[in-house]
Amino acid sequence: MNEIKMKAKALGIKVMATTRKADLIRKIQRAEGNFDCFGTATEYCDQWDCFYREECLPSPKSKRNK
Secondary structure (H helix, E strand, C coil): CHHHHHHHHHCCCCCCCCCCHHHHHHHHHHHCCCCCCCCCCCCCCCCCCCCCHHHHCCCHHHHHCC
């Protein structure tokens, strides 16, 4: 989370202690000119160059365990 906060600050985003991780990542995505979709994809994501893609999508293992 510290890396995310540092990245947000570098982009000029005000970081508050109560800001949730997903909300902060979405603000970063918007500031970088990308879709602000972190955590909203269910099974597919076409944002191949997104820095947060791996963290955003559920892993295949977690799908099998359901």
